[in-house]
Amino acid sequence: xxxxxxxxxxxxxxxxxxxxxxxxxxxxxxxxxxxxxxxxxxxxxxxxxxxxxxxxxxxxxxxxxxxxxxxxxxxxxxxxxxxxxxxxxxxxxxxxxxxxxxxxxxxxxxxxxxxxxxxxxxxxxxxxxxxxxxxxxxxxxxxxxxxxxxxxxxxxxxxxxxxxxxxxxxxxxxxxxxxxxxxxxxxxxxxxxxxxxxxxxxxxxxxxxxxxxxxxxxxxxxxxxxxxxxxxxxxxxxxxxxxxxxxxxxxxxxxxxxxxxxxxxxxxxxxxxxxxxxxxxxxxxx
Amino acid sequence: xxxxxxxxxxxxxxxxxxxxxxxxxxxxxxxxxxxxxxxxxxxxxxxxxxxxxxxxxxxxxxxxxxxxxxxxxxxxxxxxxxxxxxxxxxxxxxxxxxxxxxxxxxxxxxxxxxxxxxxxxxxxxxxxxxxxxxxxxxxxxxxxxxxxxxxxxxxxxxxxxxxxxxxxxxxxxxxxxxxxxxxxxxxxxxxxxxxxxxxxxxxxxxxxxxxxxxxxxxxxxxxxxxxxxxxxxxxxxxxxxxxxxxxxxxxxxxxxxxxxxxxxxxxxxxxxxxxxxxxxxxxxxx
Numbered sequence: 195x196x197x198x199x200x201x202x203x204x205x206x207x208x209x210x211x212x213x214x215x216x217x218x219x220x221x222x223x224x225x226x227x228x229x230x231x232x233x234x235x236x237x238x239x240x241x242x243x244x245x246x247x248x249x250x251x252x253x254x255x256x257x258x259x260x261x262x263x264x265x266x267x268x269x270x271x272x273x274x275x276x277x278x279x280x281x282x283x284x285x286x287x288x289x290x291x292x293x294x295x296x297x298x299x300x301x302x303x304x305x306x307x308x309x310x311x312x313x314x315x316x317x318x319x320x321x322x323x324x325x326x327x328x329x330x331x332x333x334x335x336x337x338x339x340x341x342x343x344x345x346x347x348x349x350x351x352x353x354x355x356x357x358x359x360x361x362x363x364x365x366x367x368x369x370x371x372x373x374x375x376x377x378x379x380x381x382x383x384x385x386x387x388x389x390x391x392x393x394x395x396x397x398x399x400x401x402x403x404x405x406x407x408x409x410x411x412x413x414x415x416x417x418x419x420x421x422x423x424x425x426x427x428x429x430x431x432x433x434x435x436x437x438x439x440x441x442x443x444x445x446x447x448x449x450x451x452x453x454x455x456x457x458x459x460x461x462x463x464x465x466x467x468x469x470x471x472x473x474x475x476x477x478x479x480x
Numbered sequence: 481x482x483x484x485x486x487x488x489x490x491x492x493x494x495x496x497x498x499x500x501x502x503x504x505x506x507x508x509x510x511x512x513x514x515x516x517x518x519x520x521x522x523x524x525x526x527x528x529x530x531x532x533x534x535x536x537x538x539x540x541x542x543x544x545x546x547x548x549x550x551x552x553x554x555x556x557x558x559x560x561x562x563x564x565x566x567x568x569x570x571x572x573x574x575x576x577x578x579x580x581x582x583x584x585x586x587x588x589x590x591x592x593x594x595x596x597x598x599x600x601x602x603x604x605x606x607x608x609x610x611x612x613x614x615x616x617x618x619x620x621x622x623x624x625x626x627x628x629x630x631x632x633x634x635x636x637x638x639x640x641x642x643x644x645x646x647x648x649x650x651x652x653x654x655x656x657x658x659x660x661x662x663x664x665x666x667x668x669x670x671x672x673x674x675x676x677x678x679x680x681x682x683x684x685x686x687x688x689x690x691x692x693x694x695x696x697x698x699x700x701x702x703x704x705x706x707x708x709x710x711x712x713x714x715x716x717x718x719x720x721x722x723x724x725x726x727x728x729x730x731x732x733x734x735x736x737x738x739x740x741x742x743x744x745x746x747x748x749x750x751x752x753x754x755x756x757x758x759x760x761x762x763x764x765x766x
Contacts, residue, residue: 319694323759339691369691382684383697389736390676390700395755397732398668398725404765405625405655408605411669412762413699414676419759422752429740429748439684440737444730446683450675451726454715462715466708469681473609473705476698479690 197262197358200225204260205245206275208235210322211292212266213244213330218363220244221332227256235327244330257282262355265291268424269299269431273306280308289313290356294380296343296373298431304347314352315343317376318365319384323419332363340365343376381435386443388425389436391418483548483644486511490546491531492561494521496608497578498552499530499616504649506530507618513542521613530616543568548641551577554710555585555717559592566594575599576642580666581717582629582659590633600638601629603662604651605670609705618649626651629662667721672729674711675722677704 201224205212208230216239220226228248230236236248249256257263257279265272272293283289289311293299300315307313320338322329340360344353353370360368371379394411395418403411429436453461487510491498494516502525506512514534516522522534535542543549543565551558558579569575575597579585586601593599606624608615626646630639639656646654657665680697681704689697715722739747 319692321694321696338695339693341692367691371692379686379689379692382686383689383693387680387696387700389733389740390680391696392752392755393729393733393736394673394676395758396751397729400665400668403665403669404762405653406605406627406657406665407625407669407762408607409624410607410673410677410703413702414673415755415759415762416699417696418755419763420752420756422749422756425752426745426748430743430745433740433743437737437741440733440740443679443683444733444737447675447679447726447730447733450679451723451730454675454719454726455723457716457719459712459716462712463708465682466678466706466711469678469701469704470706470708472681473701476690476693476701477705 197355197362202227202259202261204229204256204263205266206263207231207266207271208239208245208248208327209266210325210327210329211318211320212264213239213327214320214332214334215264215266215292215318215363217244217330218332218335220246222362227260229253229256230327238327252279252282254282258284260284260287262359263287263289264359265289265293267291267293268427269293269295270427272299273302276303277306280306280311283308283311285310287311288352288355290316290359292316292318294384294428295431296376300343300345300373304345312347312349312352314348314356315345315373316356316360317341317343317380318360318363320365323416325421325424335364337366340368341376342368342370343373344370345373377432377435381432381439385429385432385436386439388417388420389429389440390443391415392420394418483641483648488513488545488547490515490542490549491552492549493517493552493557494525494531494534494613495552496611496613496615497604497606498550499525499613500606500618500620501550501552501578501604501649503530503616504618504621506532508648513546515539515542516613524613538565538568540568544570546570546573548645549573549575550645551575551579553577553579554713555579555581556713558585559588562589563592566592566597569594569597571596573597574638574641576602576645578602578604580670580714582662584717586629586631586659590631598633598635598638600634600642601631601659602642602646603627603629603666604646604649606651609702611707611710621650623652626654627662628654628656629659630656631659663718663721667718667725671715671718671722672725674703674706675715675726676729677701678706680704 205228233250239245320334491514519536525531606620
């Protein structure tokens, strides 16, 4: 398929991310339909005018009319949905997703998929601390990264359409990683950070900390407000990579503790200089 | 002293925090002088018009004319400065500070001080990832906490003036803690968070992470850009409390790792629910 303004796009799963995709894609002129679990979410999106049609069940007509389908589901629901409903896909349909882990979905889905449709995985690295379609907001894409995650089974055309999709939704930077590289990178930059935020928020029972915090504590715990069902599944689906990153962090944190306890001033300052240089490089987009 | 609009205030130390104090206090109409280490910092503040007079040495005249003196110095420099220059203070002068650790300065300074002046400690919980007077900005106080840290030696009048100072500079919330409580709280909400950010930034040598991060990694590492001289001193001056908090965090992080590795789904979700509840309470100002 080619991504043109009249393309018929179906969003499956109308939560925060599915809703934000629908808003972004509707805004730029696509015909956007949605399938959700709850009728009230469909009704809300119709009222707000960011989908054209919707159903609270796997409507064969909506599925069959879609040239591009975006899956915004939990990993285990995603696979099951494909299994049950792929018979309704139109030949040549392109499928993509927003799933935060890739190894555990990409290969299985490409394996089980009908040969006349193609699945190209993507990970929009954006989110909010609240969930549900009522919190959908496509402005979260503006300064965000969008990672396309192809395998050997993907065609150059599908990869290109997937990148175009990221571009039209307003993502700042679009890159490509293998499923393995993606999961390793995400274990470090996203999953580890969530584990740290959770542990910081739960490690000390001090009361009334709101009166005694600076911005730093608020920044480090913003993501400690977390959807426990989704993140537990994402963590466990990437557990080997996550545990590896947790161990790297714990070792480095332990090293800093040791330098502090032994008053190794040069060691402490060298570590701080390294961290400062790396953070400046990150701000410069490196 | 009473804090009235004609009060003569001296800032000693014209870095990010001293400069931000000068801007805030000058804006509301005080006569603000400054003593700094470098003449160029004084010249900059005079040119920008947020101090009235300044000197790059401990000018007896500027010191003697001040009713209120704010010390914005590193802890070890602070004590030495008092020792050498307290002979110039006017009788009845009130001293305060911005130091991020309290036990190690408050008692020593109150002990060595002339009996006809009073030192009331305070900690403005605001900052930036850049330093120096050229980055001074009193808007950082707007949503920030300001902690007054009295001891038994302080008078109710001095405590009240110190709180007024926080109010006129625009701090959102003004509270009171003992030096011991302050240092324990700060070890958790500020020093531990900086140690975590540094370790996250230095634990993994992955390149080009800028293309694969979401907001979470940026939020958690913003403070990894750190002034190594100041923070090493602040950490080591509060090392017992900091190590205690680091150990609490490491234990909690290890507990989460264990639950993940053993797929203890209920344990993981309970921890996430606790962290979510606490983060919501923090947003509600608790």
